[in-house]
Amino acid sequence: MELLAKGAEANLYLEDGRLVKERISKKYRVAELDLRLRKIRTQREAKLLENAKRAGMTVPRVFKTDIRNYKIYMEYIRGRPLKDVLESADEQEVKNLSGKIGRALSVMHNANIIHNDLTSSNMLYADGEVYYIDFGLGATTTRIEDKAMDLVVFKRSLQVAHGDKFRIIWASLMDSYKSVKHLSEILARVDVIERRARYMEAS
Numbered sequence: 001m002e003l004l005a006k007g008a009e010a011n012l013y014l015e016d017g018r019l020v021k022e023r024i025s026k027k028y029r030v031a032e033l034d035l036r037l038r039k040i041r042t043q044r045e046a047k048l049l050e051n052a053k054r055a056g057m058t059v060p061r062v063f064k065t066d067i068r069n070y071k072i073y074m075e076y077i078r079g080r081p082l083k084d085v086l087e088s089a090d091e092q093e094v095k096n097l098s099g100k101i102g103r104a105l106s107v108m109h110n111a112n113i114i115h116n117d118l119t120s121s122n123m124l125y126a127d128g129e130v131y132y133i134d135f136g137l138g139a140t141t142t143r144i145e146d147k148a149m150d151l152v153v154f155k156r157s158l159q160v161a162h163g164d165k166f167r168i169i170w171a172s173l174m175d176s177y178k179s180v181k182h183l184s185e186i187l188a189r190v191d192v193i194e195r196r197a198r199y200m201e202a203s
């Protein structure tokens with residue numbers, strides 16, 4: 001057993017070539033709540049990964065879910081964090097990758113899936129494809145507000161992680177996100193959320 005990563009809530013390791021994501025106990029949580037959150041997030045992540053794959057997104061395949069032990073066994077993606085790839089990419093590559101992401105997010109939102117923790121660290125780049133991971137906070141929803149919020153969160157994380165390339169990334173991403181249903185309503189809601197946030201910061 002080889003520990004690959006220690007996340008905020010999970011240990012990730014390789015077992016027989018498969019990636020195991022095991023949600024571990026957080027001592028600061030009341031025991032009962034801790035068990036419940038680990039169970040819910042494990043179930044949710046496995047289900048959303050399966051739904052996302054069915055919708056046509058590139059995500060790791062889920063082999064098995066072991067709810068009792070808060071474990072998901074999934075395909076191991078031998079790749080690099082997209083964050084690093086974007087940092088070292090030239091302008092054309094940045095545009096290509098951002099275009100791929102925008103298209104994938106439109107597919108995801110059209111399938112009424114939101115991720116809720118979109119960052120370039122929750123994406124892996126392998127074999128010319130972008131893989132989306134870490135769906136434990138995601139949800140199934142038809143609400144415009146939820147889809148808009150998914151974009152707002154992602155936009156902020158990109159501004160922080162890729163300040164100098166942000167404009168190029170976001171322009172390409174939005175250009176390919178255009179195929180989403182209810183585009184104008186979602187974008188209008190993004191504006192409302194961002195204006196509200198600026199107002200709160202200023203006052």
Ligand SMILES: Nc1ncnc2c1ncn2[C@@H]1O[C@H](COP(=O)(O)OP(=O)(O)O)[C@@H](O)[C@H]1O
Nearest residue numbers: 005007008009010012019060075076077133134
């Ligand atoms: N299917 C996978 N294949 C390869 N690496 C993975 C996979 N899933 C997760 N990882 C690695 O483990 C890290 C943490 O996983 P993630 O699901 O994002 O958990 P956390 O909720 O702790 O952030 C990822 O950033 C990635 O480096």
Ligand SMILES: [Mg+2]
Nearest residue numbers: 007121122134
């Ligand atoms: Mg993560």
